[in-house]
Amino acid sequence: MSSKTYSIIGAGAVGGLYGAKLQKAGHKVSFLLRNDYYHVVEKGLIIESVDGDFTLPEVDAYNDVKKMPSSDVIIVALKATQNHLLPELLLPLANKNTVVLLLQNGINIEPEISQIIGSNALIGGLCFVCSNKVGAGKICHLDYGTITIGQYFTNNRPAGITEQMREIAQDFEQANIPIELSEDLLLARWKKLVWNIPYNGLSVVLNARTDEIMANTDTRFLVEKLMWEVAAGAKSCGRIIDDRFIQKMLDHTEKMKPYLTSMKLDYDRKKPLEIEAILGNPLRMAKEYGVDLPMISLLYRQLKFLDFRNQLYIQQLIINK
Amino acid sequence: MSSKTYSIIGAGAVGGLYGAKLQKAGHKVSFLLRNDYYHVVEKGLIIESVDGDFTLPEVDAYNDVKKMPSSDVIIVALKATQNHLLPELLLPLANKNTVVLLLQNGINIEPEISQIIGSNALIGGLCFVCSNKVGAGKICHLDYGTITIGQYFTNNRPAGITEQMREIAQDFEQANIPIELSEDLLLARWKKLVWNIPYNGLSVVLNARTDEIMANTDTRFLVEKLMWEVAAGAKSCGRIIDDRFIQKMLDHTEKMKPYLTSMKLDYDRKKPLEIEAILGNPLRMAKEYGVDLPMISLLYRQLKFLDFRNQLYIQQLIINK
Numbered sequence: 001m002s003s004k005t006y007s008i009i010g011a012g013a014v015g016g017l018y019g020a021k022l023q024k025a026g027h028k029v030s031f032l033l034r035n036d037y038y039h040v041v042e043k044g045l046i047i048e049s050v051d052g053d054f055t056l057p058e059v060d061a062y063n064d065v066k067k068m069p070s071s072d073v074i075i076v077a078l079k080a081t082q083n084h085l086l087p088e089l090l091l092p093l094a095n096k097n098t099v100v101l102l103l104q105n106g107i108n109i110e111p112e113i114s115q116i117i118g119s120n121a122l123i124g125g126l127c128f129v130c131s132n133k134v135g136a137g138k139i140c141h142l143d144y145g146t147i148t149i150g151q152y153f154t155n156n157r158p159a160g161i162t163e164q165m166r167e168i169a170q171d172f173e174q175a176n177i178p179i180e181l182s183e184d185l186l187l188a189r190w191k192k193l194v195w196n197i198p199y200n201g202l203s204v205v206l207n208a209r210t211d212e213i214m215a216n217t218d219t220r221f222l223v224e225k226l227m228w229e230v231a232a233g234a235k236s237c238g239r240i241i242d243d244r245f246i247q248k249m250l251d252h253t254e255k256m257k258p259y260l261t262s263m264k265l266d267y268d269r270k271k272p273l274e275i276e277a278i279l280g281n282p283l284r285m286a287k288e289y290g291v292d293l294p295m296i297s298l299l300y301r302q303l304k305f306l307d308f309r310n311q312l313y314i315q316q317l318i319i320n321k
Numbered sequence: 322m323s324s325k326t327y328s329i330i331g332a333g334a335v336g337g338l339y340g341a342k343l344q345k346a347g348h349k350v351s352f353l354l355r356n357d358y359y360h361v362v363e364k365g366l367i368i369e370s371v372d373g374d375f376t377l378p379e380v381d382a383y384n385d386v387k388k389m390p391s392s393d394v395i396i397v398a399l400k401a402t403q404n405h406l407l408p409e410l411l412l413p414l415a416n417k418n419t420v421v422l423l424l425q426n427g428i429n430i431e432p433e434i435s436q437i438i439g440s441n442a443l444i445g446g447l448c449f450v451c452s453n454k455v456g457a458g459k460i461c462h463l464d465y466g467t468i469t470i471g472q473y474f475t476n477n478r479p480a481g482i483t484e485q486m487r488e489i490a491q492d493f494e495q496a497n498i499p500i501e502l503s504e505d506l507l508l509a510r511w512k513k514l515v516w517n518i519p520y521n522g523l524s525v526v527l528n529a530r531t532d533e534i535m536a537n538t539d540t541r542f543l544v545e546k547l548m549w550e551v552a553a554g555a556k557s558c559g560r561i562i563d564d565r566f567i568q569k570m571l572d573h574t575e576k577m578k579p580y581l582t583s584m585k586l587d588y589d590r591k592k593p594l595e596i597e598a599i600l601g602n603p604l605r606m607a608k609e610y611g612v613d614l615p616m617i618s619l620l621y622r623q624l625k626f627l628d629f630r631n632q633l634y635i636q637q638l639i640i641n642k
Contacts, residue, residue: 216625294615296617301539301540301543305529
């Protein structure tokens with residue numbers, strides 16, 4: 001095990017789970033918390049996991065980033081809708097050797113973050129995990145758990161497998177976190193979108209679980225069409241996603257337990273949706289290469305309308321208070 | 322005024338309104354009713370209309386098509402989802418001179434009906450009317466009211482203005498029903514779809530009124546994109562819809578009172594939706610000419626899923642009774 005120290009920004013379903021696993025494996029981990037800060041200081045973190053339940057009674061928790069120690073690896077596990085906060089969160093924590101690991105869905109998020117911390121110290125990560133925060137300091141990890149990481153390189157060029165990636169991978173493996181290394185972060189992100197765009201999008205617009213979407217011939221057909229549009233978007237950026245991969249995603253989802261996507265959970269909780277990271281950015285990337293993705297474009301605008309109405313509702317609640 | 326006799330099949334918001342106006346103008350009109358039959362026999366029809374309220378205390382009503390007299394013009398004002406009933410409804414009523422006037426939204430519905438009654442006696446009609454059935458035998462006509470009619474000709478070829486059309490138009494005008502004659506029924510139907518596809522589709526999927534759709538930049542953008550796809554569909558069939566027409570539809574809808582589309586009303590009442598006539602048929606027509614309409618195709622499948630779930634709900638209600 002390396003002696004690397006870790007900071008976790010966003011100790012929710014993803015950051016809380018992986019941060020706790022790293023601490024349990026012996027790493028020094030500090031957590032930046034907001035709403036749950038006092039609760040976690042007093043009671044620690046409780047992880048109910050398919051890999052085994054455990055509790056961390058003592059957690060190095062902070063509610064002010066300026067009081068946190070700097071660390072070797074900063075894991076950003078905020079929703080992408082919070083990324084405007086990153087300049088003030090990352091700068092106090094980073095030293096000249098710090099690596100940022102960005103655990104977020106979506107695509108083309110790294111260029112903006114590399115403006116803050118430089119492009120040699122940024123690793124993108126994608127989590128294939130069913131995990132929910134079920135209460136203050138309490139996380140329920142239901143299924144899966146693999147992380148795929150890839151080094152960011154200027155203009156999204158493939159960076160190969162780097163030493164930084166290997167070191168982090170070693171720590172994660174020793175903490176029982178399955179990890180895969182990708183030579184091409186952008187390809188990995190496009191591949192994740194093959195799942196995320198159809199299921200996140202349709203689950204919100206149609207108020208449906210993954211199993212309902214797969215059981216109906218019309219939505220099953222749509223999912224496949226949307227997956228092919230994602231592949232067309234990837235191709236516009238020179239990344240090839242073949243039909244075996246698409247078939248694998250379909251088969252895989254058919255075997256999954258009935259599942260509400262993360263975007264659907266956010267929608268039902270009236271939280272802002274990661275529409276730009278997951279749908280807006282790939283549309284804009286493809287468009288730059290002259291490729292139109294009409295079905296994804298329709299879904300994108302539908303989601304923006306629904307998200308707008310949700311946020312309008314929240315604002316009116318606040319005004320009426 | 323001609324001495325033509327009229328039968329109305331489907332005396333709801335559309336058939337009830339226009340049938341009552343024809344009777345008020347002095348025509349012999351018979352009505353085929355289902356649920357409202359006994360009520361209408363006893364109390365007649367009540368029309369609350371922007372053009373002036375009126376009551377018809379006595380109505381020639383039937384609940385069995387076999388007991389109805391044959392007539393010169395049969396007005397079919399059923400929802401297109403009921404068209405499978407037309408063989409048994411039309412044959413007893415038609416004589417060798419009968420003309421059928423089909424007042425329905427959608428496109429390419431006529432070929433099937435011409436199989437029943439022949440293709441020389443079929444006129445298609447499109448109603449630009451805000452009208453609702455608000456109770457048994459009671460119709461509330463809120464706004465607009467123009468009907469556009471066009472003669473059907475084999476393979477949807479333009480038929481010009483026919484004598485049959487002129488005769489019906491004269492009767493309608495004398496009954497204070499504004500009427501326009503189209504030389505090309507298929508073009509008229511494509512034009513109506515420019516409005517019906519975006520607003521009916523989005524209002525159901527997004528649970529939104531026309532004013533909400535127009536006020537939001539994303540859905541406003543979608544409406545226009547969908548209208549352009551309808552124009553592309555029309556073009557595949559050799560019919561040209563220009564940008565002025567699209568602009569007129571947008572401006573017109575922006576000025577309309579907040580409005581729930583007919584498909585949205587059907588959806589909320591858990592009635593079957595006219596998805597095939599309004600979206601499925603134009604998609605298939607364009608496809609025959611090798612033209613893909615991806616946004617309409619997505620909307621079509623989304624609606625089919627929502628309609629399926631609605632009908633499943635109804636079935637389960639029946640089973641649980």
